[in-house]
Structure formats: C-alpha cells, structure tokens
Amino acid sequence: MSDELATALRELAEANQATPPLPAAEVRTRARRRSRRRRTTVRLGLATSAAGMLATIGLTVHAEEPGQDPRASAESATIGTPTSSPRAPEAVTARPADTEEAVLDLGRHTLTFDGRVMRVDSHFFGTFLSPGRELTVRAKHEVMLLRGDKRTENRYEAKVPYVVELRTGDRPPVYAGALAFDTRSLGALDVRTGWLGLSVNDARWFYTHVRRGEHVEITATATPPPPAPTPAPSDGPDPAPETGTATSRPRT
Amino acid sequence: MTEDEFDAFYAAAFPRLTGQLFAFTGDLGEAQDVVQEAFVRAWDRRHKLQADGAPEAWVRTVAMRLAVSRWRRARRWLELVRHSALPETTPGPGPERAALVAALRELPEHQRMAVVLHHLCDLSVEQVASETGAPVGTVKVRLSRGRAALAKQLAVDEAEEPAWREGGRVG
Numbered sequence: 001m002s003d004e005l006a007t008a009l010r011e012l013a014e015a016n017q018a019t020p021p022l023p024a025a026e027v028r029t030r031a032r033r034r035s036r037r038r039r040t041t042v043r044l045g046l047a048t049s050a051a052g053m054l055a056t057i058g059l060t061v062h063a064e065e066p067g068q069d070p071r072a073s074a075e076s077a078t079i080g081t082p083t084s085s086p087r088a089p090e091a092v093t094a095r096p097a098d099t100e101e102a103v104l105d106l107g108r109h110t111l112t113f114d115g116r117v118m119r120v121d122s123h124f125f126g127t128f129l130s131p132g133r134e135l136t137v138r139a140k141h142e143v144m145l146l147r148g149d150k151r152t153e154n155r156y157e158a159k160v161p162y163v164v165e166l167r168t169g170d171r172p173p174v175y176a177g178a179l180a181f182d183t184r185s186l187g188a189l190d191v192r193t194g195w196l197g198l199s200v201n202d203a204r205w206f207y208t209h210v211r212r213g214e215h216v217e218i219t220a221t222a223t224p225p226p227p228a229p230t231p232a233p234s235d236g237p238d239p240a241p242e243t244g245t246a247t248s249r250p251r252t
Numbered sequence: 253m254t255e256d257e258f259d260a261f262y263a264a265a266f267p268r269l270t271g272q273l274f275a276f277t278g279d280l281g282e283a284q285d286v287v288q289e290a291f292v293r294a295w296d297r298r299h300k301l302q303a304d305g306a307p308e309a310w311v312r313t314v315a316m317r318l319a320v321s322r323w324r325r326a327r328r329w330l331e332l333v334r335h336s337a338l339p340e341t342t343p344g345p346g347p348e349r350a351a352l353v354a355a356l357r358e359l360p361e362h363q364r365m366a367v368v369l370h371h372l373c374d375l376s377v378e379q380v381a382s383e384t385g386a387p388v389g390t391v392k393v394r395l396s397r398g399r400a401a402l403a404k405q406l407a408v409d410e411a412e413e414p415a416w417r418e419g420g421r422v423g
Contacts, residue, residue, distance in 0.1 A: 002371065002399060005367070005371050005399060005402065006371040006372065008352055009275050009352075009367075009368065009371050009372040010372060012271075012274070012275050012352055012353065013268075013271030013272050013274060013275045013372055014271055015271075016270065016271050016274035016275075016280055016283070017267035017268060017270055017271040018266075018267060018270040018271075018280060018283070018284055019266070019267060020262065020263070020266040020267075020288070021284055021288065022288060024258065024259035024262040024263065025259070027262060027288070027291050027292055027295060028255065028258065028295050030292050031292045031293070031295035031296055032295075034292065035296055131254055132253055132254030132255065132257070132299075133299060134299065168299070
C-alpha cells in the first residue's frame with residue numbers, strides 16, 4: 001500500500017471536512033416527509049389500479065349480482081386463527097399526505113394516530129418493544145381467535161375483534177386489538193408476543209383507519225404512569241355506538 | 253437506533269464522510285449534497301443499519317453511488333450543451349492540493365472509487381470488491397492503474413516535488 005498516497009488523500013479529506021448544513025432534526029423530518037409521500041403515492045397507485053380493474057371488470061363481465069355485498073365472504077373468512085386470513089389492504093381511500101405517523105408512547109401508554117390519542121393497556125407490551133424502533137402494519141384481522149395452549153395449561157379461548165398485526169423486522173408480532181375479553185387468554189400467545197390492548201371503540205377506529213405498510217414509531221416520554229390501568233375510550237372522531245366493553249368479560 | 257443516537261452518528265460522521273466524498277468528487281458542495289442525501293435515506297433504515305453494525309460504510313456507499321449517478325447525468329447534459337462550459341460554483345482546493353484533486357478527477361470513476369476506498373477509507377481489497385461489486389482481481393488492477401495514472405499526472409504537474417511517488421503495491 002502506498003503510504004504517501006494515503007497520507008496525501010487523508011490530508012486532502014481532512015482539509016475539506018465540512019459541518020452539516022442541516023441539523024439532524026431536519027434530516028429526520030425530510031426523511032419522514034419523503035416516506036409519507038412515497039406511501040401516499042403507492043396508495044394512490046393501488047387505488048388507480050384497483051379502480052381501473054373494477055371498471056374493466058364492470059364493463060366487460062357484468063357478472064356480479066345486484067345487491068350482493070362483495071365484502072361478505074371476505075368478512076366471514078377472517079374468523080379463525082391469527083394467521084387465517086388477514087384482510088387485503090384497503091386502497092380506495094387515501095389520507096392526505098400530511099397525515100402524521102402513528103406513535104406508540106411506552107411512557108404515556110398511548111397510541112397516537114391521525115390526531116387521535118388512544119389509551120393502551122400496559123401489561124403486555126412484549127419484551128422487545130423499545131424506543132426508537134418502528135413497527136409496520138403487516139395485516140389486519142377483523143376477528144382473531146386466541147386458542148388455549150395445553151403446554152402452558154392455558155385453557156382460555158377468546159375471540160379478539162379488530163386486531164392489527166404489527167411487526168418489526170422478523171421479530172414476533174405485536175397485536176393491537178380490542179381488550180374485550182378475558183385477558184388470561186393472552187397466555188395463549190407466545191411469551192415474546194406483544195399485545196396492545198385498546199378499548200373496543202379505539203380498536204375499531206384504529207383497525208378501520210390504519211393501512212398495511214404504515215409505520216408505528218415507538219417512543220417513551222418520561223412521564224408518571226397513568227393511574228387507571230384499564231383503557232378508556234378516547235374522544236375520537238368515531239361517532240359509532242359502542243358494541244362492546246373494555247372489561248374482561250369474554251366476548252362471544 | 254434512537255433519534256439521539258442517529259443525531260450523534262450524523263454529527264460525528266458527516267464531516268468525515270464529506271472529506272472522503274470530496275476526495276472522490278473533487279467538489280465540496282457536491283460532497284455535502286450527496287452525504288446529506290445519503291443520511292436522509294439512512295433514517296428510514298436506521299434499525300437495519302445498526303443491526304448490520306456498519307452504518308457509516310452504508311452511508312458512504314450510498315453517497316458514492318449518488319455522486320456517480322450525478323456525474324453521469326452531468327456528463328449527458330454536457331454532451332447536449334458541449335459548446336458552453338460548466339460554471340464554477342464552489343471554490344476549489346488550495347494550490348497545494350489542487351494538483352491531487354485535478355489528478356483524481358482525471359481518473360475513471362471505478363479507479364477513483366477504488367483508490368479512495370482503499371487508500372483513504374482503509375478498506376481492504378476484498379472489502380472494496382464487496383462494496384463495488386467487482387472481483388478482487390479487478391479491484392487490484394483498478395488500484396494499480398489508478399496509482400500509476402495519479403503518479404504520472406502529479407509528476408507532470410509537480411515535476412519538482414510530487415505529492416507522492418508510486419512505490420507500493422496492493423497487498
């Protein structure tokens with residue numbers, strides 16, 4: 001190796017080191033903005049493709065019976081185990097590009113998404129949820145069956161409505177769903193599985209509005225833990241009447 | 253990688269990477285631009301970068317590829333307007349290093365990248381091969397030819413006292 005060349009190059013590089021023209025916060029902001037724009041573009045592209053396909057099918061086949069809800073079969077298919085049949089991503093409506101990312105605050109025990117702050121049960125965060133990580137929405141299950149596990153002597157079963165499956169890399173999933181069942185059923189899950197318990201109202205709203213591929217950033221604001229351990233419905237834009245409760249009553 | 257860790261990584265690595273990219277591009281503004289852009293792209297994959305254990309190498313590789321891509325665009329643009337010269341927008345290096353910068357600029361991209369990665373960034377020949385996607389033998393040839401070309405250029409430009417002499421070989 002040529003020491004003279006290396007020395008000359010190092011001197012050249014050191015003489016031309018420059019401080020960052022932008023603060024790091026601005027770099028992060030740009031990256032997030034670009035990421036949102038990219039996702040919106042993908043969604044709009046999917047929506048356009050879907051609309052085009054539907055138009056083509058409508059114009060050429062005319063095979064669908066009037067009055068039949070095409071979602072009906074898909075809805076019933078989601079009832080089963082967690083991996084049974086996650087719903088396909090919705091592509092028809094896209095939120096504005098300036099929509100904020102979802103943020104899971106482990107300190108405040110809140111999940112914030114699209115301006116709505118939802119209380120999150122703090123007992124089942126899993127072992128790998130740590131600030132700075134990012135979860136990605138991988139699938140959505142309208143109903144998920146938690147089966148009993150004989151190996152753990154857990155004989156409880158529960159159907160969990162409005163479950164959003166989140167993952168980070170190839171790690172075990174984190175499920176966000178309605179806490180409208182006996183929480184002892186959570187013992188059926190792998191010990192590494194995380195669980196974000198939401199009220200039924202919040203879970204339904206989150207399930208309806210979040211889309212596959214969206215990110216949930218994990219933070220940990222240093223604040224005293226909230227006094228109430230059970231989640232309460234938040235003041236969100238969902239005017240629909242409550243169809244379940246946030247108690248531990250098993251849902252049938 | 254948390255926000256604080258990313259910020260610290262950015263603050264520590266940005267000047268170093270800018271210097272390395274300057275050696276590669278010969279243009280400080282260009283070096284800053286491509287390093288900045290590489291950091292913006294790094295934010296989205298910060299967790300994977302941290303897991304891989306070499307975030308700075310990733311940012312440098314992306315910045316170099318961006319620089320190559322910009323060169324190619326600029327060259328195409330120059331071919332279209334070959335009758336007019338590019339305006340000089342950034343101040344050049346001092347006279348003592350101008351010859352080295354000019355000599356580096358004369359090297360073909362692949363040779364310049366190999367020289368900078370091996371002699372400035374201290375990557376082994378195998379690592380350079382891995383980063384550039386070229387066989388080890390090809391990298392050795394590029395290094396050898398790059399050094400020879402630099403020595404020739406600098407011998408012409410600085411006949412009295414060249415900045416360095418071609419004496420070693422790739423080990």
